[in-house]
Amino acid sequence: MIMSRTEAAPDQARGDLTERLLVGLPPEAVLTDPDITASYANDMASFCPAGAPAVVVLPRTGEEVQHVMRTATELRVPVVPQGARTGLSGGANASDGCIVLSLTKMDRILEINPVDRIAVVEPGVINAALSRAVGEHGLYYPPDPSSWEMCTIGGNIGTASGGLCCVKYGVTAEYVLGLDVVLADGRLMTTGRRTAKGVAGYDMTRLFVGSEGSLGIVVRAVLALRPQPPQQLVLAAEFASAAAACDAVCKIMAGGHVPSLLEIMDRTTVKAVNDLAQMGLPDTTEALLLAAFDTPDPVPDLAAVGKLCEAAGATQVVPADDAAESELLLQARRLSLTALEAVRGVTMIDDVCVPRSRLGDLIVGVARIAEKHQLTIGVVAHAGDGNTHPTVCFDASDPEESRRARESFDEIMALGLELGGTITGEHGVGVLKKEWLAREIGPVGIEMQRGIKQVFDPLGILNPGKLF
Incomplete structure (x- = not known):
């Protein structure tokens, strides 16, 4: 365990630390007011402890990040890298006496190349901003987390x-071709490539993707793009049971x-959305399945999927005629997490991924x-x-209900592993799932x-206490 200087004599x-940081950073990039630094202590996860940062820095260049890491190494101070703090596992939570390294000011799109795609x-570029920028060139950046308007x-x-x-x-890892990474000691490392193909040496780029800031600080990324697909059309199918809906998923795939x-x-979820937004979904709906196609002519695809849904027991199948109707059908899905949060005021969002063939078992087990x-x-x-988000609704002011919420969360993760799944499909491990990572990958893996x-x-100064 690293003992930081801030633990020994906090004020001095x-x-x-602040004086050393200001040698290579402008004054406006170094925040020390406790009321301000406290606002950087947490991401959006429940049940994840957070400490009090000694300082928050907001660099604008890779060189400034290098200065921060050299200073942290010399003074043995932990560093917690952060983006927009929309995470759901405590991976961006501060530790006592740390430097919070917020990368939100490094928000430039440096290049869009339609030929090389x-x-x-x-790192501070907002996902939605990138998507819109490449769209102006007829290109598409596919990864689209639900927080895409905020996340970096x-x-x-x-x-x-x-x-x-x-x-x-596919997911983010399939679109990251290369990285510039500042290491713990301040050195700059370049990984990967700009080319469509490349297998030189170990795949260091993939090693950093998903590492939750525990191995280095990404300061530049080369991302693969695709041609902009046609506008998708959506189909909604209602089912009298979750098992029937999951059977339809299996038939489709x-x-x-x-x-x-x-x-x-x-x-x-359907009831919560109805209660929040009066969407008019039938009260008898046990499960709602939404399917979309962005092929040049999606109508035959929707018709074929509609027949498969009916064969699986769908009580109603509603295909959209145009983009506006598609957007209306997707509105219920986009409102899901907001609607569930309104049930009890707080939610704890799980992130268990199971084989598609076991999706029905997971939903029944969660019930x-x-x-x-x-x-x-x-x-x-x-x-x-197969990536599910069981969302536990609870009153955080009620200790007994909070205890039951945490126990149910753990039981859902255990169920996911029992079904041959994984504890996280896209939210990461952070603080929340450290114990469960150890269970999933075993002692040799750890x-x-x-x-x-x-x-x-x-x-051990990079994002200490996360992952394991």
């Missing part, structure tokens, strides 16, 4: 995030269809867990890739990961 150490960006590309890389379109287009979106909402703990737990899922951490961060 903080002053020394790449974008070069800094650096945060997406740190957690290897996904989104609604993953069923067809086994039939060789490649939807651009395949999402499922359980009865609890049993909700009944056992007398809680409202809604399930929304990226059904096409030993190897700690060994990698030791190589890149021998002093």
Whole structure:
């Protein structure tokens, strides 16, 4: 365990640290007011402890990040890198006496190249801003987390995030070609390439994707782009049981269809959305399946999927005629998490991914867990890739209810592993799932990961206390 100077003599150490940081950073980039630094202590996760930062820095260049890391190494001060803090696992939570390294000011799109189909960006670029910018060139950056209007590309890389379109287009890791990374000692390392192909040496780029800031600080990324697809059309299918909806998912995927979106909402979520927005969904709906295609002519694809849904027992199938109707159908899915939060005021969002063939078992199992703990737990899922988000609704001011919420969360993760799944499909491990990472990958896996951490961060100053 690293003992920081701020633990030994807080006021003096903080002053020394600030003075050293100001040697290479402008005054406006170094924040020490406790009221301000406290606002950087947490991401959006529940049940994750956070400490009090000694200082928050907001660099604008890679050179400034290098100065921060050299200073941190010399003074043995932990560093917690942050993006927009939209994470849901405590991965961006501060530790006592740390430097919070906020990368939100490094928000430039450095290059968009339509020939090579790449974008070069800094880590603070907002996902939606990149998507709109490349769209002006007829290009498409597919990863689209639900927080895409707020989350940063650096945060997406740190957690290897996904989104609604993953069923067809894949996750963030598949679009990161190369990185510039500042290491713990301040050295700059370049990984990967700008080319479509490249297999020189170990794949160091993939190693950093999903590392949650524990191995280095991404200061530049080369991202792959695709041609802008046609406007997608959406189909909504209502089912009298979650099992029937999941059977439809299996039929769709086994039939060789490649939807651009395949999402499922359980009865609890549908009711919450109805209560919040009066969407008019039938009270008898036990599960709502949304499928979309962005092929040149999506109508035949929707018709074929509609027949498969009917064969699986759909009580109603509603295909959209145009983009406006598609947007209306997707509105319910986009409102899901907001609606569930309104049920009890606070939510704890799980992120269990299971094989598609076990999706129905997961949803049924979550319903049993909700009944056992007398809680409202809604399930929304990226059904096409088996990534589910069971969302526990609870009153954070009620200690007993909070205890049951945490127990139910753990039981859902155990269920996911039992079904052959993984504890996180896109939210990361952070603080919240450290114990569960150890269960999933085992003692040898943990030993190897700690060994990698030791190589890149021998002093243990990069995002300490996360992952393992």
